[in-house]
Amino acid sequence: MAVVKADLALCQGYANCVVAADDVFDIDDDGVVLVLRGEVPESERPRIVDAARTCPVSALEVADS
Amino acid sequence: MSPVTVIVGTSIGGVRTAQGLRAAGYDGEVLLVGEETALPYDKPPLSKGLLAGTSSIEDLTLLTERAAREAGIRLLLGRAATGLDIGTNTVTLADGERLRYDDVVIATGARARPSPWGEPRGVHVVRTLGDAQRLAVDLRRGGPLVVVGAGFIGAEVAATARGLGAADVTMVDPAPVPLSRVLDPEVARWFAGLHAGHGVTTRFGVGVEGIDRARDGLVVRLADGARLPAATVVVGIGAVPQDGWLRSSGLRIDDGVVCDRYSRAVGTEHVHAVGxxxxxxxxxxGELVRAEHWTNAVEQAACVAHNITRPRQPRAHAPVEYVWSDQYDHTIQLTGRTGGRLGHLTVPGPDPDRSFAVLYADAEGTFTGAVTVNWPRALVACRQAVGTEAPAAEVRDRVTAARPRTTTGARP
Incomplete structure (x- = not known):
């Protein structure tokens, strides 16, 4: 499994991650990222890494569990 | 011999193409070449955090030497490309070195449109790290600031300067409202009010005649005869593509490198362009477009990296336009086609004094795009609806759909 982490203080609500992977990321009413699934199977890692990389402020990280 | 991809340009488009090649499993050499000596850096914070002093150069760095080494990306910094020969597959650098390539990626970006009124000391554009650092020094010296151009850059600089405590900030634009290229006049007037409400003097609908040196600074002369004293002037009047180095390449150059739908220069298979x-x-x-936006560069870079790695299954670049701007404590986001002659309807947000969405529609009522203010959730719904041919009324319902309120508690 890969672990999905978000730095809520860095997040600016640009929402690129939600558009790239709305099964893993959402955004709250204050415009802060919500991680819907904190762990994703290895098979999904490339797609979620791509989604994390669309963050303009590098607030997202996909790490090894 | 392993294949070589030469990427010219070290801003977001070039860096993301290099990283994308590795992510796609490209096993050839990757050379990332740029004229600036600084490590590749990100540009959006230049008119915001870097200027305000809340972001450091390290925060802006897109690729450290170590990250480049680990990814197998060879960085050639401070090496301007001066020519491209698509007959011999070589890029020529200013120092005479020639780099052979199997694929080349043109990612040289755009430069600030220079001030047509000369550039006496105190007159700035904001495009590069050096530009922003020089402006930051001048802003800290104080004195009146005149911002020429009420597009994104001008608006962000004015907002940042006010945040730094600049007392006397004037914004000038020949258009009657700010952001006139992307907003209809009614919504644009709201933005004019945003600046005025934050203490910026706005002079819309009047052009600049000249910028003169005065004994103790500068004077900006307006077409209506007004003379604005200034210690610092920022000229934010757009950008022009950096395609001059390709003049003798034989590529079709017309306000940028003209590409096919796969982002390959027309008539070529191994010359790609990004950003x-x-x-x-x-x-x-339905026509050729050039986008000067961060997210477009990121998505186009991923597309080009894919097309270089899998040339038999090329992907077309068909992005949903997305731009953001941070002004004062407001997050402004645009997606799809907005402004111009499109019809629009306004949807109040959760905090109607601060947040709203404006949905744009064509003559048939089909949703084309939106601008949202302090309402990222609405932006997501709108961005997902662009290109789906949904009626604007349906998108409005999606934007306002009742849902349990969720917060991470990360914003006070």
Whole structure:
């Protein structure tokens, strides 16, 4: 499994991650990222890494569990 | 011999193409070449955090030497490309070195449109790290600031300067409202009010005649005869693609590198273009477009990296336009086609004094795009609806759909 982490203080609500992977990321009413699934199977890692990389402020990280 | 991809340009488009090649499993050499000596850096914070002093150069760095080494990306910094020969597959650098390539990626971006009124000391543009650092020094010296151009850059600089405590900030634009290229006049007037409400003097609908040196600074002369004293002037009047180095390449250059839908320079298979310098046929626009936006560069870079790695299954670049701007404590986000002659309807947000969405529609009522203010959730719904041919009324319902309120508690 890969672990999905978000730095809520860095997040600016640009929402690129939600558009790239709305099964893993959402955004709250204050415009802060919500991680819907904190762990994703290895098979999904490339797609979620791509989604994390669309963050303009590098607030997202996909790490090894 | 392993294949070689030479990427010219070290801003977001070039860096993301290099990283994308590795992510796609490209096993050839990757050379990332740029004229600036600084490590590749990100540009959006230049008119915001870097200027305000809340972001450091390290925060802006897109690729450290170590990250480049680990990814197998060879960085050639401070090496301007001066020519491209598509007959011999070589890029020529200013120092005479020639780099052979199997694929080349043109990612040289755009430069600030220079001040047509000369550039006496105290007159700035904001495009590069050096530009922003020089402006930051002048802003800290104080004195009146005049911002010429009420587009994104001008608006962000004015907002940042006010945040730094600049007392006397004037914004000038020949258009009657700010952001006139992307907003209809009614919504644009709200933005004019945003600046005025934050203590910026706005002079819309009047052009600049000249910028003169005075005994103790500068004077900006307006077409209506007004003379604005200034210690610092920022000229934010757009950008022009950096395609001059391709003049003798034989490529079709017309306000950027003209590409096919796969972001390959027309008539070539191994010359690709990414970001502000690329002009390509956008399927929804029905014409060649050039986008000067961060997210477009990121998505186009991923597309080009895929196309280099898998040339037999090329992917077309058909992005949903997305731009953001941070002004004062407001997050402004645009997606799809907005402004111009499109009809629009306004949807109040959760905090009607601060947040709203404006949905744009064509003559048939089909949703084309939106601008949202302090309402990222609405932006997501709108961005997902662009290109789906949904009626604007249906998108409005999606934006306002009742849902349990969720917060991470990360914002006070």
């Amino acid at each position: 502000d310098v690329a002009r390509w046929p956008h399927p929804r626009a």
